[in-house]
Amino acid sequence: MTDSTQNTTxxxxxxxxxxxKAGMVHGVFTRVASKYDIMNDLMSLGIxxxxxxxxxxxxxxxxxxxLLDMAGGTGDVAFRFLGRAPGATATVCDMTESMLTExxxxxxxxxxxxxxxxxEADAMALPxxxxxxxxxxxxxxxxxxxxxxxxxAEAFRVLRPGGRLMVLEFSQLPNxxxxxxxxxxxxxxxxxxxxxxxxxxxxYQYLVESIRKFPDQEAFARMIRAAGFGQVKYxxxxxxxxxxxxxxxx
Amino acid sequence: xxxxxxxxxxxMLEALVCPLTHAVLRYDAEAQELISLPAGLAYxxxxxxxxxxxxxxxRLD
Numbered sequence: 314m315t316d317s318t319q320n321t322t323x324x325x326x327x328x329x330x331x332x333x334k335a336g337m338v339h340g341v342f343t344r345v346a347s348k349y350d351i352m353n354d355l356m357s358l359g360i361x362x363x364x365x366x367x368x369x370x371x372x373x374x375x376x377x378x379x380l381l382d383m384a385g386g387t388g389d390v391a392f393r394f395l396g397r398a399p400g401a402t403a404t405v406c407d408m409t410e411s412m413l414t415e416x417x418x419x420x421x422x423x424x425x426x427x428x429x430x431x432x433e434a435d436a437m438a439l440p441x442x443x444x445x446x447x448x449x450x451x452x453x454x455x456x457x458x459x460x461x462x463x464x465x466a467e468a469f470r471v472l473r474p475g476g477r478l479m480v481l482e483f484s485q486l487p488n489x490x491x492x493x494x495x496x497x498x499x500x501x502x503x504x505x506x507x508x509x510x511x512x513x514x515x516x517y518q519y520l521v522e523s524i525r526k527f528p529d530q531e532a533f534a535r536m537i538r539a540a541g542f543g544q545v546k547y548x549x550x551x552x553x554x555x556x557x558x559x560x561x562x563x
Numbered sequence: 564x565x566x567x568x569x570x571x572x573x574x575m576l577e578a579l580v581c582p583l584t585h586a587v588l589r590y591d592a593e594a595q596e597l598i599s600l601p602a603g604l605a606y607x608x609x610x611x612x613x614x615x616x617x618x619x620x621x622r623l624d
Contacts, residue, residue, distance in 0.1 A: 413612055430575040433614040438582035440615035445578070
C-alpha cells in the first residue's frame, strides 16, 4: 500500500473512502430519525424490543451504575437500564442530532431527566475521560461506524477496570437455508417498507446491506478480544438474526 | 432554554473532555460553548446538548 492509497470501508455493499462514510451514515440517520422507532418495529415485527430486554437480562443493571449508551439516539436502551437500576445514571451519546432530539421528546426522557444526559459525539473519538463508566452499550450502531476497532478501543478506554461492554447488533444466521430466507425478506421487504413508511427507500436499502456486511458472531468476538476485553462471549437472538456480545475490561 | 442550568448539567459539562486531545474543557455559559485550548476549538451546545464533533466546532483565533 502506498501513501496515496486511501483507506476504504463499507457503506452497505458499496466500497467508499473512509473519509466519506460518516457523512453518508449521518445522512441516513438524519433522514430516518422521526420514523426510526416505528420502522424498527415494522422491520423486526416488534422483536427488537425483546432483544433489548434480553440485553438487559444479561447485563443485569445494578443500582448506582454509570452507563454510556453509544449510538443511543432515541433512548431505548438507556430508559430500560435506568428503569431497572435505582440511582443509576446514563449518558446517551449519538452522532446524529435529530436522533437525540427524538429521544429527548419521549416521555421517559422527562421522567428520568435528572439521571440522563445527552451528548453528540463520534464513537471513534469519545469526549469522556479514561475509566469513567461502569457499562458501555451500543445497540444497532456499531455496524454503521467507519472503523469498528476504533470504537472498541474507545469503549475500552472510557470503561473503568471491571467495567463491561455489551453490543447488540444484527448478525448472521448459522443455518444457510434460514440465512437465504432471511436475505430474501431483508432485500425484498425492507426497502419497499422504508419507501412506504419513511418515504426513503435508499436509507433502508443501506440498512439491509450494512447488516449483511457486518462480521459474523465469531469474527466480531475476535475483534472485541483484540481490543483488550476479557471473558468475551456472545448469545444469538432469534436464531442469529441478532447477537449480543459481552466483554469485560479486566 | 433557561440561562440557569441545573446542577447536574454543569457536572456533566465539566466531566466532558476534548475528543481530540482529551483535555479538560472550559464551559463558557454565555456563548454556550465548550472550549478546548489545546485543540483551538470551541464546541457548541445546542438545545442543551453539547456537540463534541470537531467538524461542528468553531476554530479559535
